[in-house]
Amino acid sequence: MSAETIAADHHDVEDHHPTERQYWVVFVALAIITAAEVAWAEIPLTDDGGPLLVLPMMVMMIAKFILVAGAFMHLYFDTKILNGKFFWWIFGSALLLAVIVYFIVFATFEFSIF
Amino acid sequence: MADVATPAVDGHVDAHHDEHHEGHHTSLGISNMKLAMWLFLGSEVLLFGALISSYLLSVARFNQERAEGNPLVTGPGTELFDIPFTSASSFILLMSSLTMVLAHQAIHHGDVKNSRIWIGATAALGSLFLAGQVYEFTVFYREGLGFTTNLFGSAFFTLTGFHGVHVTGGILMLTSLLVLSFQGKLNKDRHETVELVGLYWHFVDIVWVLIFTIVYLVV
Amino acid sequence: MAIIEEPLALPSGDRPTVSNPLGGLSRPRGATGLKDWLTTVDHKKIGIMYGAAALFFFVIGGIAALGIRTQLAAPDQTLLSGDAYNRVFTMHGTVMVFLAVMPLGAAFANYLLPLQIGARDVAFPRINAFSFWVFLAGGILLNTSWFIGGGANGGWFNYAPNNGVAYSPSTGIDFWNIGLLIAGIGSMTGAVNLITTVLNMRAPGMSWMKMPVFTWMTLVTQFLLLFAIPVLTVAQVLLLLDRGFDANFFNVEQGADPLLWQHLFWIFGHPEVYLMILPAFGIVSETIPVFSRKPIFGYPFMVASGVGIGFMGWGVWAHHMFVSGLGPLSVAAFSAVTMFIAVPTGVKILNWLATMWGGKLLLNTAMLFSIGLVTQFTVGGLSGVMHSVAASDTQQTDTYFIVAHFHYVLFGGALFGFMAGFYFWWPKAFGYKLSEKWGKAHFWTMVAGFNLTFGPMHILGLQGMPRRMQTYSEVQGFGLWNMVATIGSFILGVGSLLILVNAFVSYRAWKRAGRPDVGPDPWDARGIEWMIQSPAPEHNFDVDPVITELDDFWHKKYAEDENGKLVRVATAEELAHPGNGEGVHLPAPSYWPLVLSIGIMIIGYGLIFSLYLCIPGAFIMMTALYGWSLEPADDLDADDHHHGEVEVAHG
Amino acid sequence: MFTWGAKFFFGVSAVALAAAIAYALVTGGSPIGAISIGYKGGVGDHTGYGILLAVSAASMLMGVLSVVVRDADADDLALAAGLDTVPPAQPPRTLSYWGPISAFGIGCLIVGLAVSQAFFILGIIVLVVTLIEWTVLAWSDRATGDPDVNAVVRDRVLGPLEVPMLGTVMFGVIVIGLSRVLLAVSKTGSVVVGSVIAIVIFGGAIAMAKLELSRRVISGLLVAGGLAVLGGGIIGAAVGEREIEHYSEHGSDHGEDGEHSE
Amino acid sequence: MNTSNRRNRWRSGLLLALVAVTAAACAEDKPLNIFEPQGPQADRIHGNTLFILWMATAVFVATFAGAGYIIWKNRVSEEEFNDGEFPEQVHGNPTLEWGWTALPGLILAVVAVVTVPTIFALEEKNDADELDVMVIGQQWWWEYRYDVDGDGFFIDGNGDGVVDELDEGLPLEFSLDPDDVSTAQEMVIPVGQQVDLLITSRDVIHSYWIPRLNGKRDAVPGRIHTWSLEADEAGEYTGWCTEYCGLSHARMRMSVIALPQNDFDAWLANQMLPAAQPDPSDELAIAGKELFGQQCASCHVVDDPDFSYPTILRDSLGDPVLDDTDHEIPTSIFVSPQVAKAAPNLTHFASRSAFGGAIYSQYAELDANDDDLNELGIETYTDLDANYRWNTAQLRRWIANAPSQKDMAPDDRRGMPSFALSDEQLDQLVAYLATLD
Ligand code: HEA
């Protein structure tokens, strides 16, 4: 490309990824949440489904989701603000779109997971 | 299938490109490949959203039909799930996400040897997960749930099968990374290639996080 | 093929002498003729191929349409049997939507995006070529069903469970399903590619709000594709599994709900209709200012309304299901949301009118077609709003009133817009202008034929004529207007052909005249694509243009004097890049996109006829994928001078 | 134009096609099925038919390739290179072990005909691989006068085929092997075994990464791991699957017969 | 015979009603026209349509007038265009633009406010004691079921001892009540009464549409949709299936005949009777009956003790049973003719005015697609019978080779096969069918 565009500068700004320690912490958190999920699903209290089963499960699932996306996929630790934000924007809008659209579908079926 | 392979394909290509042209000028200051990967993942969100929704609706209808006593609806339903085993395999996939970031971390710091180890570990854990899926499918089949048995069978095998195909694609990418690495082409400068495969891998993991909770634990 | 990755370094120390031990298998380079077209990765050539393929499919779809119209010209006709009719209208709708209008959008997007944002090419040139080839593979596969599957017969939205083997045992639906699945791969990769291009490869200084409206609309379109295609893909995969592998997704006896298909299809389908119209909106937003000699009125509103349409387009799909039994609550909600889509669309219409207001309108063909869009689309839009009134729609749906609506928006909107685009950018692509005389004839026959064909369908619809009817009886009283529509459709057919005639005639005249140069800027236009030579040189811009304004080129040509009056400060020729590609390094052509598409196509046939065929298909596909991945984007062998950077200052 | 190599390949392709059709007929397919690739009518034994067809297709591809490449035609090479002459092809430097391998393949084929289909298929696979590898090798050995270049040329032609195929095979072996193990043990056992394998992989990776193990140790570990998977798989397959109880509809309250689910 | 009296009574009633309508709507020649509503539901929709139609027209006129004016006023010649002068370079006017964002928004808000109540109004159910009709679409004709014994449309199909929603969810062949009246092609309803419909399908999606009485509602297999019809006046109202349903979608039509209450009651009473027996002296018909038993009764139900229809699927307790012999059947075809999937119930075939998906009239020279019974200028039913009764030629063509009359796929079990019948046999069958009124 032309001379003026070659600015190989973005390498030094980029990617202050989390430390290995932080990854481990996230991993342990994920492990704990998964265990909690399984436990919650198996205890007698939640046997017949209902909000008592579903709501906490959803919270835990979303937490895991955010942890993986945020930490492992570098959506939060990226110090390069634009970078992380921008990807959140793409991914988040897809996610939001999917959630809304498919929830509406369920609604028209009078569908309930409870 | 093309979807699956392209990132790896161009991951390599782009890295090559970078080498000869230094930093590409990009308007957002982020690499094209990374942007494209995120866009692709955005599209995948809708794909899996539709699959999970279809699954949920199908299972709801299946359960209702059973409750109604439709004599045409036979074969087992969600009671087949073996939660302890699936918990274990979910956990395996989570582990592989950790090894994946560690691989990126290593290559980012220029540690080629460790990056190979972690990539290999990720691929191995992925394969183990898939072996678990083969196991699970076989058991279900033996227990009387075929792909065509009933609505639940079709929906379940399709959803988890789609995910399995994605995992397979990821493993192929990881293997390609290993090959590149042994050819000496995977070094610090190309850490982004690893990052891209990682993004894909974590995404597949995330999908499993959803499937595990929604399909196995909740519904 | 293209297996050379780097210049072979000879251990013996010599310079590589036998440059090419791989013979015909080596990477294509500097090719000409057919091979060039087959292996090109140049976005302009790919754009042209998209356009040509789309026009070709348009003629196929058009011939089918004439079949429909002939059959319906009078009561109790027997030209087409019930079965044949069903196949013809299904293929007509499918071909027109997926293989004519959508690829026309892709054609303009491909050709123009890099030019409008000042880029050398799209972000991933080979993926771009792949998108085209795989689209073509899908299109060809779908159309071979005319010969070996009898044509698809499920209607273009192919409702379950009629699309299952039990009710549609012939392979027509498989062709529909797999053809569109394959074409969908192309749309998906194309969307990723073009979005990346727009987001990331804009020329220095081109901020969001300096992007041309067409670029914006294409961006929205590609986002719609990116998110809508996977939904269709899922629906089609479920259908594939049902038809080919006995799954139960739409098997009602197992409790499946056929409405699942409708939801999935229309969640895709409604964004789909907007992604057919938005590129056309973008095109006229470029032409109207040029031929009004005024900037676009309310650029921010234009952009925002386009984005708004894109967003709202996701919340209205169930307006195609008003009588499917969703329940009054859902119907009411979707009805209301649908209506309000008229708001952003109305903003666009009124802003175009405001652009023309007080301007100097040159009514040449491009402008006429643009005005055609503004007016004819409004008619279709208003009938759309009538459908959105759900209670009223229970009488309209599945009648010719709907058929009238969507032809007004699709033909009167999208196609008129594309025609405007053809006339406008033709000189940029081919180096000569299309004849105005033929152009006007083209426009007027088309407008007349169009309104004569589809106008009466409003009446027919209100008289209760259901759509997808192979025949009707005397007593229903549909005869008169059907006859009018049929006559209109033949006029429209002739009109549609005139663009081809025009291209041919104009080309001959130009050749006779010794191929005079139209110059970079034949219309005194506004966008930076007019800053380079016509036809656009392979490398686009000699140097990356630096953007300071919206309509940057215009602002380089004209400035305000002290009285605030516009005066010309430079001519286009002065500003134009000379087209000197010395030292510019371009991505090298490649066979792999084509080979990969062929592999996928073979797999497609395998899924229809015999899974064994998938084996060689997969074999070719894998080879292509790995060949591709081992092939660098740039052919360094071919590149002798890529280290020399160009230092051409602005003219 | 058509060199011996191309002719050879086209011949193989035709023979394989004929063999496929014959095989289909012998194993109970219908003539139309055999000719129309199963579009209408059966093709008898699917696997064998598919493999023979693939052989035919592959040789066809190779034939076309060698026509395009004009293999080893000195004049054409000279033409392509724009030289008056090219260095004369030299006798191959590499030692080729494809001869014995193809012998092994033929052996398998014969034994397979007599004993079991598995061997027959193995033989065919070996032969196909040999065919492709050997001919490309032979061709590349004569491509230029420079043996190292020739080696590179060979890799570049075969790389796109070898890498994915080998990858798939390796990956398939691992997945199938592991799943056999899981299937062989009890229900709880499968959880335990799965977890243990995971921990071994994970822990092994940590160990390799953190403890500065020597290359040799690492490769030793890897080989051991691979052998374990392979061995486990074979043992698992031999042991067979554990008893898995077939679902029955007894749980539901109407007494119709639930056995006939497909 | 008193049964034939009853039959006579409803038929003359029909005729009277038809004549009345003829007078009311003489100029009509577009039977499906949506602007001529003849029932309260259609009226509501009509109001809604007119409202939006005028709105749209107003916007249309305004936009076109504006566009026309602007173009006319501002157009210039090529020379003028290129004369180097420029119009004022207006870049926009946010106030104006917000204005024309808000204005359509307001207009549409009004439209929405008008529309939403209409949507809900259309879903209102009738009172419990009024008539409900079950409408079942199949390729390519409509079946109507009347719950004459008052025990609902369903039986205990799953054998759990109660008839509840669970049974309604079952595939129709397990749960439809075989004792209900089943008729085809034309639905008969009482005038001035809101009739609620339960619409469903046995195979693919169809859509039920009688434009003069109400909008459409899809017939979706596996779902039962509610919808309603009410005719202000007696008469015949025609309609078409409006969801593409495969091969013969274009020939799947239907009509509704609204009768005064008394006549309706008589009609229903007649429908409840078993099939009429041919007169012993009518040898042709007797032979026809025999032939019918051999050739036709495998698909067509005629409620006559001489024909036996196996009540498979049910054991002595009424539980559905799938035994080894029939468990392959259910995948896509009917199981029990009583809940007819295969073919129209012909018990009272001769009491209908159209057949074959209501594309053929049973009356000679009339067209089933028209509501032309309304236009018939005849005074008595004897007239009708004498002059128009029996479109014999068409019926013969149909029985001999139905697929030649209407696109069908009998090989895929969709439609009626063609038979090799002699002319004599055809005469016999027609004679027999004529007795079934
Ligand atoms: C390019 C494609 C395109 C576009 C742009 C649109 C635009 C719109 N469409 Fe259309 N539509 C189709 C293509 C398109 N449609 C197709 C193909 C089908 C049929 C599919 C099938 O069944 O086969 C269909 C069917 C369809 C239906 C389903 C009908 C049925 O089957 O029952 C509905 C229902 O609401 C609808 C509504 C609308 C609306 C409200 C708009 C709006 O976006 C229109 C907005 C525009 C205007 C309103 C005009 C300009 C505005 C002003 C001048 C401002 C002032 C206006 C007011 C105050 C009203 N469309």
Ligand code: HEA
């Ligand atoms: C972008 C999309 C598009 C376009 C451009 C068109 C263009 C045309 N369409 Fe259609 N149409 C659809 C999309 C489109 N259509 C869709 C989605 C459906 C619904 C399908 C379904 O229900 O599933 C449909 C359905 C449809 C029907 C309803 C069928 C039915 O429901 O039974 C009819 C009926 O008249 C029709 C007519 C036409 C006509 C006359 C043209 C004309 O404009 C075509 C003009 C073009 C030509 C004529 C070709 C050019 C020239 C030649 C071929 C040379 C030969 C000509 C001469 C010698 C005169 N179309």
Ligand code: CUA
């Ligand atoms: Cu039934 Cu259309």
Ligand SMILES: [Cu+2]
């Ligand atoms: Cu829509």
